[in-house]
Amino acid sequence: MTLDQLPLGSSARIAAVDWTLLVPEEAQRLRALGLDEGAQVTLAYRGVFLGRDPLAIEIGRMTVALRRAHARAMTVETTHAPQAA
Amino acid sequence: MSRRPCVAALVGNPNAGKSALFNALTGARQKIANYPGVTVERKAGRMLLPNGEPVELVDLPGSYGLHATTSPDEEVTRRVVMGEQEGQARPDVLVIVLDSSNLEQHLVFAQEVLELGRPTVVALNMVDLAERDGLVLDPAALSAALGVPVIPTVAVRRRGLDDLAAAVAAARDAVVEQPLARPHVTLPERRMLAHEMAQGAILSETRKHRIHARMDRVLLHPWAGPPILFALLFVVFQAVFSWATPFADAIDAGFSAIGDWVRAEIPPSLARDLLTDGVIAGVGAVIVFLPQILILFFFILTMEATGYMARAAFLMDRLMAGVGLSGRSFIPLLSSFACAVPGIMSTRSITDPKDRLTTILIAPLMTCSARLPVYAVIIAAFIPNRMVGPVGLQGLVLFTLYVAGIIGAMVVALVLRRSVTRGAASGFIMELPKYQLPTVKDLALGLFQRAWVFLRRAGTMIFTVTVALWVLLNFPRAEPGQDQVNASIAGHIANGLAVVVEPIGFNRDIALALIPAMAAREVAVSSLATTYAVGAADEDQQGRQLGDQLKARWSLATALAFLAWFVFAPQCMSTIAVTRRETNGWKWPGFMLAYLFGLAYLFAGATYWTAVALGLG
Numbered sequence: 194m195t196l197d198q199l200p201l202g203s204s205a206r207i208a209a210v211d212w213t214l215l216v217p218e219e220a221q222r223l224r225a226l227g228l229d230e231g232a233q234v235t236l237a238y239r240g241v242f243l244g245r246d247p248l249a250i251e252i253g254r255m256t257v258a259l260r261r262a263h264a265r266a267m268t269v270e271t272t273h274a275p276q277a278a
Numbered sequence: 279m280s281r282r283p284c285v286a287a288l289v290g291n292p293n294a295g296k297s298a299l300f301n302a303l304t305g306a307r308q309k310i311a312n313y314p315g316v317t318v319e320r321k322a323g324r325m326l327l328p329n330g331e332p333v334e335l336v337d338l339p340g341s342y343g344l345h346a347t348t349s350p351d352e353e354v355t356r357r358v359v360m361g362e363q364e365g366q367a368r369p370d371v372l373v374i375v376l377d378s379s380n381l382e383q384h385l386v387f388a389q390e391v392l393e394l395g396r397p398t399v400v401a402l403n404m405v406d407l408a409e410r411d412g413l414v415l416d417p418a419a420l421s422a423a424l425g426v427p428v429i430p431t432v433a434v435r436r437r438g439l440d441d442l443a444a445a446v447a448a449a450r451d452a453v454v455e456q457p458l459a460r461p462h463v464t465l466p467e468r469r470m471l472a473h474e475m476a477q478g479a480i481l482s483e484t485r486k487h488r489i490h491a492r493m494d495r496v497l498l499h500p501w502a503g504p505p506i507l508f509a510l511l512f513v514v515f516q517a518v519f520s521w522a523t524p525f526a527d528a529i530d531a532g533f534s535a536i537g538d539w540v541r542a543e544i545p546p547s548l549a550r551d552l553l554t555d556g557v558i559a560g561v562g563a564v565i566v567f568l569p570q571i572l573i574l575f576f577f578i579l580t581m582e583a584t585g586y587m588a589r590a591a592f593l594m595d596r597l598m599a600g601v602g603l604s605g606r607s608f609i610p611l612l613s614s615f616a617c618a619v620p621g622i623m624s625t626r627s628i629t630d631p632k633d634r635l636t637t638i639l640i641a642p643l644m645t646c647s648a649r650l651p652v653y654a655v656i657i658a659a660f661i662p663n664r665m666v667g668p669v670g671l672q673g674l675v676l677f678t679l680y681v682a683g684i685i686g687a688m689v690v691a692l693v694l695r696r697s698v699t700r701g702a703a704s705g706f707i708m709e710l711p712k713y714q715l716p717t718v719k720d721l722a723l724g725l726f727q728r729a730w731v732f733l734r735r736a737g738t739m740i741f742t743v744t745v746a747l748w749v750l751l752n753f754p755r756a757e758p759g760q761d762q763v764n765a766s767i768a769g770h771i772a773n774g775l776a777v778v779v780e781p782i783g784f785n786r787d788i789a790l791a792l793i794p795a796m797a798a799r800e801v802a803v804s805s806l807a808t809t810y811a812v813g814a815a816d817e818d819q820q821g822r823q824l825g826d827q828l829k830a831r832w833s834l835a836t837a838l839a840f841l842a843w844f845v846f847a848p849q850c851m852s853t854i855a856v857t858r859r860e861t862n863g864w865k866w867p868g869f870m871l872a873y874l875f876g877l878a879y880l881f882a883g884a885t886y887w888t889a890v891a892l893g894l895g
Contacts, residue, residue: 216705218348219705219707221343221346221348222342222348222707223707224346224465225342225343225346225348225386225387226342226383226707226709227382227383227386227469229465229466229469230466231466237491237494238494238498238592239500240592240593240595240596241500241503241504241593241596242596242597243596243597244596246595246596246599247592247595247596247605247706249494249498249592249710253380253382253383254379254380254382254383254411255380255383255709256490256494256709256710257707257708257709257710258588258591258592258595258706258707258708258709258710259705259706259707260595260599260705260706260707262705263705263707
């Protein structure tokens with residue numbers, strides 16, 4: 194499963210990132226924000242219009258906005274079902 | 279030999295609260311300029327050490343790393359820290375600013391800075407917000423882990439500032455140690471270490487319900503979020519559009535009164551005319567923008583300081599992505615419906631330089647309030663006041679002109695994104711900062727700085743152009759009995775221009791009106807009134823009389839072409855001046871002038887030829 198398919202409110206660990214799907218600047222920005230292999234993330238919010246883009250991801254005590262296209266490059270393993278916390 | 283003054287620099291991630299700390303440390307004594315060759319702002323101020331010695335403090339742009347820089351802002355930060363930035367002495371002391379509630383993230387960048395082995399102090403900022411979230415930290419433990427002094431601060435409450443100044447003084451005088459011998463630490467290793475240090479610095483952590491999470495649940499709610507945003511934007515738009523009007527009118531009236539007074543006091547002469555119609559009118563043309571700029575920036579600075587701006591961008595991102603922009607472009611473009619000048623100034627919040635440039639270039643296509651007087655006169659004169667189904671025809675035409683501008687802007691954005699401003703867009707990746715109450719002092723300082731930058735940078739140019747236009751319209755002097763405007767340089771230019779605009783249905787009178795309208799679009803109306811010798815006491819009457827004159831002299835096709843022209847024509851020197859200031863050179867305002875005049879000519883032409891073909895010529 195990739196990050197964009199994660200159900201709203203559920204947590205996951207990023208298992209792998211296909212950096213070739215991202216332009217270098219985007220890849221660097223994502224890594225700088227800690228969105229990298231091994232990171233623990235929660236899908237917190239989604240955009241409203243057309244295709245529910247972008248996504249807001251909670252990582253640590255931070256919330257990061259990114260687009261579906263970026264999330265698609267990240268393979269995740271679910272750790273918590275929605276509302277489990 | 280006298281020692282040069284000590285330089286200290288604030289470095290840190292975006293949203294670490296650097297600017298608030300900078301304002302608290304330097305007060306209002308700040309200097310804002312651009313770094314040479316880039317559009318990145320350099321903010322510097324004077325901070326006093328405990329012994330009274332002044333230190334130049336530089337507020338560096340927020341950055342996520344020194345080695346993999348992804349924006350001009352981050353590149354400037356890297357160069358300043360490394361001592362490679364032109365026009366900036368290498369800082370003697372680095373002050374790393376950390377957000378206390380986001381240590382794990384911010385310590386990654388901090389490690390990179392610390393590895394340089396320079397005299398460094400850490401400001402553990404916003405400790406109050408961390409405590410609000412149930413996180414209590416141990417600065418001593420963090421200091422031991424990092425090997426540099428760690429000072430807890432709350433910039434907005436002025437807590438810890440004296441301790442920080444003392445630490446900066448001590449760091450400067452300390453013997454500089456050699457850089458740490460760990461040059462090849464990888465990012466995952468740094469992240470691991472950051473995690474360990476952050477955990478080690480935590481005294482207690484209770485999982486209190488975080489306030490910002492609760493606010494996001496409402497403000498980013500799929501049903502509630504957008505209506506809240508639109509309600510807020512409606513207020514902003516209303517404010518810029520109508521609250522500013524009485525002030526702008528008062529400023530206009532004030533400068534007219536000064537002009538009248540000078541005319542009454544000084545005997546007629548060319549020098550007097552230069553003073554009244556050139557200098558006083560020129561200063562007035564600059565000041566008149568201040569109400570709109572101040573009102574718009576009051577809202578924008580508040581939205582940025584509270585953290586809502588990032589949420590607004592989040593909500594609007596999908597719509598803007600359609601034309602290759604991001605959610606951050608939405609508010610500058612919306613503001614441009616009132617006036618492109620504050621709209622273009624507000625593009626500073628767009629982090630991606632290509633996105634920002636595209637937004638600046640299409641901002642003049644939003645139908646600003648200065649076009650309304652032109653549209654109103656022409657529509658009233660040529661479009662019959664009757665109903666087409668449920669809507670009035672005049673209103674429909676006005677609406678069409680607005681839509682034409684919006685569609686034009688979307689198409690231009692799409693084209694630019696694939697040509698001139700093409701490039702690996704950073705897309706839309708950003709942190710949603712924590713909600714915070716803005717301080718009045720920071721807001722006031724920000725407003726003052728925006729206003730000052732506008733007056734000094736754009737103002738000087740607007741003033742110069744006003745005076746230059748006056749010269750064009752008043753020299754050479756007319757012979758007795760001859761019309762001054764026709765005899766002037768502008769009159770001769772109009773003769774040449776008339777040949778160029780003849781194919782799109784414009785006569786020489788229009789060509790002549792277009793020249794002074796370079797100052798501002800609405801000048802076209804008064805200038806046509808002068809040409810057709812319409813003299814009336816009040817504006818309404820002038821509009822009606824001018825309308826009658828136009829109807830008698832222009833064909834409907836010409837009138838429609840004239841409207842189409844003003845949808846695109848960049849006839850506003852203030853927009854050009856502010857674009858020059860914001861893009862740091864003549865290249866992009868030049869491009870803007872060329873492409874907008876090109877489009878104006880094309881669309882006015884297309885409108886004219888179509889209308890003539892339909893038998894409206």
